[in-house]
Amino acid sequence: xxxxxxxxxxxxxxxxxxxxxxxxxxxxxxxxxxxxxxxxxxxxxxxxxxxxxxxxxxxxxxxxxxxxxxxxxxxxxxxxxxxxxxxxxxxxx
Numbered sequence: 372x373x374x375x376x377x378x379x380x381x382x383x384x385x386x387x388x389x390x391x392x393x394x395x396x397x398x399x400x401x402x403x404x405x406x407x408x409x410x411x412x413x414x415x416x417x418x419x420x421x422x423x424x425x426x427x428x429x430x431x432x433x434x435x436x437x438x439x440x441x442x443x444x445x446x447x448x449x450x451x452x453x454x455x456x457x458x459x460x461x462x463x464x
Contacts, residue, residue, distance in 0.1 A: 379420035379427070383412060386427045411438035 387409050394405050412419070412431045415438075419430030 379430075380413075380416045382427045383416055383419070383431065386431065387412070408435050408438075411435050414438070 390405075390409075394402055397405055412434045415430070415434035419434060422430045422433075424430060
């Protein structure tokens, strides 16, 4: 594995740990949402490691935004598909 990516993953986990007090103070539902956001950051850790930015928080935010955008696009697509009128399978005689 690329050393730069591995060091970003370590830095990312360190940043997530620094937010642990905040996370613990959240209500259960909000903490679950927070954990989902942190998982989004982890899922883009390799890509974030390729960013030329030394500030760990910025690729974290971009990862969250990207994950949220993907969810929005999927929901919009599902909504569009479900709102299309269905074609009649048989024609009236």
